[in-house]
Amino acid sequence: MSKTKISPRNQNLLWAISGGRCEFEGCNKPLYKDILTKKGYNNAYIAHIVADSPDGPRGDVERSPLLADDINNLMLMCDSHHRLIDNEAEEYPEYRLLEMKRKHEDRIARVTAISPNMGTNIILYGANIGQHAAALSYDSACEALGEDYYPAEDHPIEIGFKNSECRDSIDGYWSTEVNNLCAHMERRVLSHIRNGEPMHYSIFALAPQPLLIKLGTLLNDMHNVRVYQKHREPNTWRWLNDSETLQYELRTPENYGGIPVMVIGLSATITHDRIVEVLGGDVSIWHIVIPNPNNDCMRNEQSLVEFRGVARYAMDTIKTHHGCRELHIFPAMPVSAAIEFGRVWMPKADMPLVIYDQNKERGGFYKTITIE
Numbered sequence: 248m249s250k251t252k253i254s255p256r257n258q259n260l261l262w263a264i265s266g267g268r269c270e271f272e273g274c275n276k277p278l279y280k281d282i283l284t285k286k287g288y289n290n291a292y293i294a295h296i297v298a299d300s301p302d303g304p305r306g307d308v309e310r311s312p313l314l315a316d317d318i319n320n321l322m323l324m325c326d327s328h329h330r331l332i333d334n335e336a337e338e339y340p341e342y343r344l345l346e347m348k349r350k351h352e353d354r355i356a357r358v359t360a361i362s363p364n365m366g367t368n369i370i371l372y373g374a375n376i377g378q379h380a381a382a383l384s385y386d387s388a389c390e391a392l393g394e395d396y397y398p399a400e401d402h403p404i405e406i407g408f409k410n411s412e413c414r415d416s417i418d419g420y421w422s423t424e425v426n427n428l429c430a431h432m433e434r435r436v437l438s439h440i441r442n443g444e445p446m447h448y449s450i451f452a453l454a455p456q457p458l459l460i461k462l463g464t465l466l467n468d469m470h471n472v473r474v475y476q477k478h479r480e481p482n483t484w485r486w487l488n489d490s491e492t493l494q495y496e497l498r499t500p501e502n503y504g505g506i507p508v509m510v511i512g513l514s515a516t517i518t519h520d521r522i523v524e525v526l527g528g529d530v531s532i533w534h535i536v537i538p539n540p541n542n543d544c545m546r547n548e549q550s551l552v553e554f555r556g557v558a559r560y561a562m563d564t565i566k567t568h569h570g571c572r573e574l575h576i577f578p579a580m581p582v583s584a585a586i587e588f589g590r591v592w593m594p595k596a597d598m599p600l601v602i603y604d605q606n607k608e609r610g611g612f613y614k615t616i617t618i619e
Contacts, residue, residue, distance in 0.1 A: 251299040251315040261293060261321050266355040271328035272347045278325060292329040294322045296344045304336035322348050357394045366399035367392065367447040370436065372462060373407040374424050374454035375415060388451045391475055391484035396449060406431035415455050415606060421615045424458055432465045440470060447471045451484055456578045456585045457602040457615040463589020464618055474551065476583035479543045486548045493550040495557040498534035505531040507569040509561065512536045513544055513580040522577060525603065525612050533565055545581035554584050559591045566598055574598040577612055
């Protein structure tokens with residue numbers, strides 16, 4: 248237990264530079280309110296890195312009295328981590344705690360330096376994919392914002408069904424989910440946009456690709472939106488810069504007289520026989536592909552920007568050859584690309600979209616929704 252009374256100046260300074268949150272690595276718990284009740288109260292402890300007495304944790308005969316009220320030797324912590332670093336002092340030497348303090352306070356400084364007009368409303372959209380419910384976390388979304396934006400509210404806009412037992416192999420699933428998506432977007436997002444409220448939206452979505460495309464059409468490219476991608480390795484929504492921008496290729500069909508089909512093969516390869524099995528042999532198949540399709544291909548945001556351009560060009564080119572007939576979409580792409588594909592589609596100018604989804608229980612691709 249500390250024997251030193253910390254000066255009011257350093258108490259206030261520590262609260263400021265820590266953002267009122269626990270500085271233990273990975274904790275970040277707010278110490279000015281109860282997490283459940285949201286009631287404000289002081290739940291903080293001021294911990295010494297080098298103890299204020301020589302016989303304390305990490306104490307030193309000469310340095311302890313000198314550092315007892317030194318802001319560089321103080322950390323704001325929650326009760327459990329305050330006790331942990333002292334009870335297990337060998338596991339938490341001085342250098343480790345100094346590094347925790349530096350990283351935490353540097354992050355707080357960066358985040359609080361974000362311009363006041365860079366607030367964003369976080370939209371979480373989830374729908375069942377097969378037997379799996381979408382795992383979406385507001386905290387993970389906030390972490391992904393990084394130093395570009397800050398959450399405008401302390402809660403997300405959630406627009407998906409919670410605890411739904413409806414599965415995407417059932418026909419009624421699609422109409423139910425589309426109606427729910429449209430209703431929630433109208434009430435919680437689109438009505439505010441039409442009222443002229445200058446809002447920015449950050450989109451985090453995990454759902455079957457037809458629904459993600461539909462979500463994109465509701466947002467379209469006129470609105471101030473940033474779309475994020477869930478990565479498998481590392482497990483994060485943050486845009487990464489660990490790979491080169493994807494190189495896309497638009498492959499044209501052998502003939503233009505059949506049913507117009509667009510295959511988007513970014514996450515996996517979709518072969519012609521799978522299309523023919525659904526639509527028959529009289530098809531004109533266009534492909535948007537990358538050299539090595541895989542589930543974790545969309546690593547950096549510039550790749551998504553490039554995909555928007557390719558998708559827009561493909562829609563214009565296909566319409567030139569086929570007119571305003573229905574365009575049949577067979578997608579295998581990352582969630583961010585599915586949303587952006589919907590955003591670049593223009594309802595008054597582009598071909599109606601008939602969207603298919605791969606489902607093992609249905610024996611392959613089958614028709615899900617039409618967007619017109």
